[in-house]
Amino acid sequence: MTLQEHIFSGGQVKNADPDFGYLPGFGNTHSTQAASGALPIGRNSPQQPPLGLYAEQLSGTAFTAPRADNKRSWLYRILPSVKHGTGFQEVDRGLIRTGPCRESNLPAQQLRWQPIDIPEDGSVDFLMGLRTVATCGNAAAQTGLAAHVFVANASMGRKYFHNADGELLIVPQHNTMKLVTEMGIIVAAPGDIVVIPRGIKFKVDLVDGPIRGYVCENYGVALTLPERGPIGANCLANARDFLYPAAAYEDIRETCTLYLKAQGRLFRTTLEQSPLDVVAWHGNYAPYKYDLRRFSPVGATLFDHPDPSIFTVLSAPSDIPGTANVDFVIFPERWLVMEDSFRPPWYHMNVMSEFMGLIYGVYDAKPGGFVPGGMSLHNALVAHGPDTEAFARGSTKVLEPEKLAGTMAFMFETRYILDPTDYAANLDTIDASYPDCWDGLERTFRAPD
Numbered sequence: 001m002t003l004q005e006h007i008f009s010g011g012q013v014k015n016a017d018p019d020f021g022y023l024p025g026f027g028n029t030h031s032t033q034a035a036s037g038a039l040p041i042g043r044n045s046p047q048q049p050p051l052g053l054y055a056e057q058l059s060g061t062a063f064t065a066p067r068a069d070n071k072r073s074w075l076y077r078i079l080p081s082v083k084h085g086t087g088f089q090e091v092d093r094g095l096i097r098t099g100p101c102r103e104s105n106l107p108a109q110q111l112r113w114q115p116i117d118i119p120e121d122g123s124v125d126f127l128m129g130l131r132t133v134a135t136c137g138n139a140a141a142q143t144g145l146a147a148h149v150f151v152a153n154a155s156m157g158r159k160y161f162h163n164a165d166g167e168l169l170i171v172p173q174h175n176t177m178k179l180v181t182e183m184g185i186i187v188a189a190p191g192d193i194v195v196i197p198r199g200i201k202f203k204v205d206l207v208d209g210p211i212r213g214y215v216c217e218n219y220g221v222a223l224t225l226p227e228r229g230p231i232g233a234n235c236l237a238n239a240r241d242f243l244y245p246a247a248a249y250e251d252i253r254e255t256c257t258l259y260l261k262a263q264g265r266l267f268r269t270t271l272e273q274s275p276l277d278v279v280a281w282h283g284n285y286a287p288y289k290y291d292l293r294r295f296s297p298v299g300a301t302l303f304d305h306p307d308p309s310i311f312t313v314l315s316a317p318s319d320i321p322g323t324a325n326v327d328f329v330i331f332p333e334r335w336l337v338m339e340d341s342f343r344p345p346w347y348h349m350n351v352m353s354e355f356m357g358l359i360y361g362v363y364d365a366k367p368g369g370f371v372p373g374g375m376s377l378h379n380a381l382v383a384h385g386p387d388t389e390a391f392a393r394g395s396t397k398v399l400e401p402e403k404l405a406g407t408m409a410f411m412f413e414t415r416y417i418l419d420p421t422d423y424a425a426n427l428d429t430i431d432a433s434y435p436d437c438w439d440g441l442e443r444t445f446r447a448p449d
């Protein structure tokens with residue numbers, strides 16, 4: 001067995017050191033095999049693929065997409081996907097919603113939620129624990145996104161999921177999750193993100209206890225690295241830090257359940273083998289992980305507070321230049337050194353809509369009510385900014401160099417208006433007192449004599 005040969009069966013992973021098995025480089029064309037000789041050399045679809053495998057192409061873009069954007073992978077699997085693409089029956093979609101979805105009549109104001117509880121009773125896996133907070137756009141038209149939260153206290157085991165409606169950007173917030181995908185295994189802890197491209201089958205297992213986190217389901221074109229402009233060729237998110245899994249497969253013949261979300265509907269079928277039977281693959285359409293602590297922040301070094309776009313990790317563009325379907329933005333630990341500047345985020349009305357979460361630490365604009373696992377929603381042009389305490393401190397403190405340490409907040413930002421779901425509107429963790437955080441702001445205007 002070579003160092004990139006990972007075989008797992010019966011839930012037991014053999015010779016799979018995930019830290020060693022990843023293939024680095026955003027958007028690279030990777031080649032990996034979990035059994036010697038499984039990957040055809042020099043051609044994609046030989047008359048008889050090695051080891052009796054079936055060759056199958058998974059397209060992530062239209063065949064004729066420009067070369068720079070074109071995404072596809074070749075999978076070499078025990079049985080082709082047609083063997084797990086039939087017999088689907090529609091089932092209850094639980095708390096999963098897909099845009100367009102107009103359910104609640106929450107007012108157009110600042111919204112905030114405390115963390116949702118992780119269930120202690122019963123058995124809740126990732127798919128059962130996936131709950132939609134807000135949606136925008138239209139999955140069928142491939143515009144917009146859904147912001148979800150998830151909790152789970154059980155592994156998916158022999159249950160598998162794939163989503164035809166969008167790619168999934170998963171943000172673990174509590175404990176480690178193991179994503180077992182068609183292309184290999186990804187282990188992710190708070191501080192990491194994982195992106196599962198549209199249509200790739202996977203399951204989520206627990207590693208060190210119950211999990212909680214956030215998901216951005218991007219209905220639009222795939223997330224990519226943003227342009228750096230005058231920043232140049234380095235910093236922000238560097239391509240080498242994005243990690244793709246080495247091939248791994250399940251060679252089991254047991255009854256498995258496969259779920260599919262398509263057009264907002266949830267379907268289920270049963271299989272007599274695992275759908276994770278890809279023994280080798282090559283291509284540039286695959287899931288990946290990224291450690292947000294590898295993001296190299298760039299910011300103001302003399303005065304003023306830059307726009308938060310300076311912290312964009314990944315962006316899914318729309319047809320209007322610079323106006324994203326989704327921007328994934330983080331607020332990582334960093335030094336603040338600006339002179340004569342109000343250093344917390346300024347008060348603002350953004351024409352884009354902002355869904356925010358906090359992975360760990362303290363967020364400098366809301367040191368009180370915005371806690372890890374919580375979330376907020378500020379739709380287009382809804383005014384927001386530092387609470388009374390943050391304003392008072394930010395406008396009076398002595399401006400020494402200061403490190404915002406041990407913090408990681410994020411934002412799903414979109415050009416579309418986000419509609420909260422009924423689930424979100426009726427959560428008992430909704431913070432009805434959130435707008436009160438600005439009550440203490442007093443008039444300080446002094447008209448000139």
Ligand code: FE2
Nearest residue numbers: 350354378384
């Ligand atoms: Fe904002």
